[in-house]
Amino acid sequence: MAMLCTTFMLCACISYVYWRIKLERGRFSWPLLGLTAVNVLLAVFSKENAVVIVPTLLLLEALWFQFAGPGGRPVRWLRHLVLGLIAAGGLVAVLLVALDYDGLAAAFHLRYFTLEERLLTQARILWDYVAQLYYPDVVRMGLYHDDVVVSTLLSQPPTTRYAMLAWLGVLAASLILLWRPRWRYLVLGIAWYLVGHSIESSVL
Numbered sequence: 001m002a003m004l005c006t007t008f009m010l011c012a013c014i015s016y017v018y019w020r021i022k023l024e025r026g027r028f029s030w031p032l033l034g035l036t037a038v039n040v041l042l043a044v045f046s047k048e049n050a051v052v053i054v055p056t057l058l059l060l061e062a063l064w065f066q067f068a069g070p071g072g073r074p075v076r077w078l079r080h081l082v083l084g085l086i087a088a089g090g091l092v093a094v095l096l097v098a099l100d101y102d103g104l105a106a107a108f109h110l111r112y113f114t115l116e117e118r119l120l121t122q123a124r125i126l127w128d129y130v131a132q133l134y135y136p137d138v139v140r141m142g143l144y145h146d147d148v149v150v151s152t153l154l155s156q157p158p159t160t161r162y163a164m165l166a167w168l169g170v171l172a173a174s175l176i177l178l179w180r181p182r183w184r185y186l187v188l189g190i191a192w193y194l195v196g197h198s199i200e201s202s203v204l
Helices: 002-024 030-046 048-065 076-099 101-106 115-134 159-177 181-196
Strands: none
Touching: 002 030, 002 048, 030 048, 048 076, 048 181, 076 101, 101 115, 115 159, 159 181
16 A cells, blocks of 8 residues: 555646646646646545645645746745745644644553654654664664654653754754745755655644
């Protein structure tokens, strides 16, 4: 399922990029837009986690294409649509967590860690994934990772604090770089990575 949904997610990104290239040249391609929608649906039907393809495409538009149209002029309707969807999606996510936090926390009562401990631990694990991209360790690339040390506090283990501070630094730097159009490509890479893990590494 994971391979299948990843394939359709990749196809959705490819078809969207081709659609945007045509739109930037002044041509609106309904077939390519429809193909993107079909790939999104097939990805979600393959595995529910693939729903992250929607915010991924929105970020691709906002941070890579930056709503550029023919002659570099912004496509206003697309900018309003994408920014509106990002704002609405973020608001809905915040409200769902805020209104049902107790229910989300209760779902962990059969596990050996709490919701808060999960979030603290994921801060370290996300950095571990980054490290694996640059310094792969085949010993730790198995299917099971039951030996992960759970972070119970910011100081237990101490690396939890450093991981959290590092992510706060990354987020702060990203907000600053958003004001520089050329650096938005780097922000896209960071956002792409975090959104891709937003379901399995958060309260969602």
